[in-house]
Amino acid sequence: MYVKICGLREPEHVAAAVEAGADAIGFVLTRSSRRVTPERARELAAQVPEHVLTVAVFAGEGPEQVRAATLASGVRAVQLHGDHPHGDFTALRDLGLTLVRAGAAGVDLRCGAFDEDLLIVDAPRPGSGEPWDWAAVRGRPSGRWMLAGGLDASNVAAAIDAARPWGVDVSSGVESAPGVKDTGRIRDFVTAAREAAAG
Numbered sequence: 001m002y003v004k005i006c007g008l009r010e011p012e013h014v015a016a017a018v019e020a021g022a023d024a025i026g027f028v029l030t031r032s033s034r035r036v037t038p039e040r041a042r043e044l045a046a047q048v049p050e051h052v053l054t055v056a057v058f059a060g061e062g063p064e065q066v067r068a069a070t071l072a073s074g075v076r077a078v079q080l081h082g083d084h085p086h087g088d089f090t091a092l093r094d095l096g097l098t099l100v101r102a103g104a105a106g107v108d109l110r111c112g113a114f115d116e117d118l119l120i121v122d123a124p125r126p127g128s129g130e131p132w133d134w135a136a137v138r139g140r141p142s143g144r145w146m147l148a149g150g151l152d153a154s155n156v157a158a159a160i161d162a163a164r165p166w167g168v169d170v171s172s173g174v175e176s177a178p179g180v181k182d183t184g185r186i187r188d189f190v191t192a193a194r195e196a197a198a199g
């Protein structure tokens with residue numbers, strides 16, 4: 001089970017996610033209470049070992065703005081949330097980075113349909129921590145897709161059972177207060193997701 005922890009802002013939480021065994025770590029570079037500057041993302045990404053994917057998260061910015069911020073941050077993947085057209089992914093392909101498409105259950109659920117490498121199927125309001133009907137997408141997405149939206153250590157097993165994703169992505173569910181990550185919750189989430197996947 002692939003596990004991504006999103007919205008990290010502090011070195012100790014990046015370290016906690018790496019130690020817990022996360023596969024990917026996200027830095028939000030778009031409008032959000034979790035927003036960090038590209039320079040801050042670069043500092044945080046520098047402490048992440050090669051085997052953990054570092055991801056810059058955007059929502060609605062044009063490809064040139066995404067390109068500039070991504071290069072400044074030094075991450076290895078770009079995540080575009082919402083209604084980005086196929087052309088935005090095509091325009092970023094030459095960066096040579098992993099491309100992640102993210103949207104709610106109404107989007108095209110075929111991973112790769114927009115030439116992306118990974119797909120996230122999320123709640124209507126990304127980063128809100130609001131659970132949704134995860135079972136509604138069971139059997140519909142294809143390829144390497146992560147389930148997100150309202151997950152936490154207490155419900156991730158049920159969510160995996162309901163939707164059968166390839167991976168999971170979390171932000172609010174590993175926070176002790178809005179925008180404030182919690183080391184113990186990060187560890188508990190990764191453990192719960194891996195145990196659920198192991199059966």
Ligand SMILES: O=C(O)c1ccccc1NCC(=O)[C@H](O)[C@H](O)COP(=O)(O)O
Pocket residue numbers: 005006007026028030031032033034057058059081122123125126127128129130148149150151169170171172173
């Ligand atoms: O986290 C944000 O604030 C955010 C803002 C705008 C676009 C995307 C954002 N987060 C993207 C993520 O990948 C989150 O992990 C995902 O939406 C799940 O969030 P949550 O329901 O809080 O676990």
